[in-house]
Amino acid sequence: MIARRSMLFLALLLAASTLLLARTAAGQEEASATNPPPAASARVQHEDDEAARAEGERRFHANCGRCHQAPHKFPPRMMATIVRHMRVRATITDEDMKLILRYMTQ
Amino acid sequence: MLHLSLGSWRRNLPSLAGMLALLAAPVVHAQSQDQDSEPIRPVPIFSAGLAYNTFIQGGTAHLHPLVSPVILIPLGQNWLIESRDTFEIDLAPEPGSSGYKGSLQKEVDYLQVDYIANRHVTVTVGRFLTPFGIFNERLYPVWIRDLQSDPLILPIAMGPSGAQTGAMLRGGFDATRKIEVNYATYFSTLSTINRLDSDRAIGTRAGIFLPGPRLEFGGSFQHLLQDDHSNAFGIHFAWQPPPVPLDIRAEYARSHTGSGYWIESAYRLSQAPVWQNALRHVQVVGRMQQFFNGTVADDALPGINTNLFEFGLNYYFRDDIRFVSSYGRQFAFEGNENVWNLGLTYRLALPMWPGGGK
Numbered sequence: 001m002i003a004r005r006s007m008l009f010l011a012l013l014l015a016a017s018t019l020l021l022a023r024t025a026a027g028q029e030e031a032s033a034t035n036p037p038p039a040a041s042a043r044v045q046h047e048d049d050e051a052a053r054a055e056g057e058r059r060f061h062a063n064c065g066r067c068h069q070a071p072h073k074f075p076p077r078m079m080a081t082i083v084r085h086m087r088v089r090a091t092i093t094d095e096d097m098k099l100i101l102r103y104m105t106q
Numbered sequence: 107m108l109h110l111s112l113g114s115w116r117r118n119l120p121s122l123a124g125m126l127a128l129l130a131a132p133v134v135h136a137q138s139q140d141q142d143s144e145p146i147r148p149v150p151i152f153s154a155g156l157a158y159n160t161f162i163q164g165g166t167a168h169l170h171p172l173v174s175p176v177i178l179i180p181l182g183q184n185w186l187i188e189s190r191d192t193f194e195i196d197l198a199p200e201p202g203s204s205g206y207k208g209s210l211q212k213e214v215d216y217l218q219v220d221y222i223a224n225r226h227v228t229v230t231v232g233r234f235l236t237p238f239g240i241f242n243e244r245l246y247p248v249w250i251r252d253l254q255s256d257p258l259i260l261p262i263a264m265g266p267s268g269a270q271t272g273a274m275l276r277g278g279f280d281a282t283r284k285i286e287v288n289y290a291t292y293f294s295t296l297s298t299i300n301r302l303d304s305d306r307a308i309g310t311r312a313g314i315f316l317p318g319p320r321l322e323f324g325g326s327f328q329h330l331l332q333d334d335h336s337n338a339f340g341i342h343f344a345w346q347p348p349p350v351p352l353d354i355r356a357e358y359a360r361s362h363t364g365s366g367y368w369i370e371s372a373y374r375l376s377q378a379p380v381w382q383n384a385l386r387h388v389q390v391v392g393r394m395q396q397f398f399n400g401t402v403a404d405d406a407l408p409g410i411n412t413n414l415f416e417f418g419l420n421y422y423f424r425d426d427i428r429f430v431s432s433y434g435r436q437f438a439f440e441g442n443e444n445v446w447n448l449g450l451t452y453r454l455a456l457p458m459w460p461g462g463g464k
Contacts, residue, residue: 077146077148
């Protein structure tokens with residue numbers, strides 16, 4: 001009886017492990033599908049950075065320009081404080097804050 | 107239903123441990139990635155707005171130096187302590203004397219603790235600027251405002267000194283990809299402490315911002331919980347049309363102490379086809395305002411119906427230092443008069459922590 005239960009448990013473990021491996025493999029396939037070769041990956045990363053920079057710049061002018069002239073860039077750690085201050089003072093959104101901080105610290 | 111004996115658990119323990127390790131691996135990997143992208147650590151900042159203005163109103167000159175230090179202390183990822191004080195002197199000629207005299211005025215504009223609770227809500231406790239309209243909270247500093255004189259309706263619903271002491275919830279969030287919503291709602295308590303005075307009141311302000319056309323509009327409301335339990339309300343509007351360096355802003359406010367509006371337009375000549383090197387630093391400003399007396403007198407507001415037209419010219423040496431000038435004509439029943447202004451404004455910001463400037 002015990003041997004039968006153990007066999008059943010091991011079978012379930014095997015099935016679970018198989019499912020897990022299948023999931024991991026699928027994840028790797030997805031990753032390899034979404035992660036092109038190194039050169040293409042670098043290009044995609046660069047395009048993403050450019051898009052984030054452009055969006056950050058747009059949001060910087062849209063939000064900061066609502067009240068004052070565009071200031072020059074401050075050092076990153078100062079900029080992190082200023083953007084937090086502006087989040088409270090000018091009620092800018094969380095996403096605006098992150099994109100503006102990224103743009104202003106690049 | 108499956109029942110396993112203790113012996114079978116023991117025998118299969120290594121397999122179970124292996125499975126758990128496999129399941130946990132992606133989580134551990136993700137956490138290590140999060141740790142790699144550590145956010146920038148904010149640093150305490152000392153900032154200040156400085157101005158030296160000369161106003162000539164009705165033929166009387168007033169010299170007006172002002173310093174407004176701001177301290178920002180971030181704590182962790184979600185906290186911010188911030189304060190702003192104002193020190194100013196209004197020097198005016200003394201009758202029978204050739205000199206100018208005035209006393210130093212000191213004010214705690216705000217001293218508040220902010221806790222960013224989540225993406226939508228920030229909790230503020232302490233003394234904060236009254237969130238009514240847009241001028242008091244966002245346009246008031248001398249280095250920001252396009253014209254150095256206050257709008258006539260500014261004192262409406264502001265409390266004794268433009269600030270209240272209590273608690274506030276505020277925030278901004280994306281309603282859709284093209285619409286952002288911002289809000290502030292507060293409760294303030296009665297305080298008669300010198301320089302920390304406050305009314306017992308509740309109030310709220312809400313606005314909608316369209317990032318595409320850069321258009322913002324909203325409304326404010328305040329209900330006093332003391333004295334005559336009066337109400338005040340206001341609406342505000344701001345627009346920066348993206349293709350041109352033009353700012354259009356307006357506010358309307360109404361309470362039992364009076365009502366009125368201001369509308370301001372500021373144009374930066376950065377797109378001028380000629381003399382661009384010089385003209386791109388120049389900003390032309392115009393503002394029109396009207397004030398109508400209410401049923402209850404307020405010393406901070408004009409005593410009679412007043413119209414004021416102002417024209418200003420600002421020159422930005424840099425984004426933080428500028429020369430300001432304006433001419434205005436005030437029309438009121440008791441007499442019309444000219445209002446002139448010449449001045450300099452400056453804003454500085456310094457880190458208060460070693461390594462903060464890197």
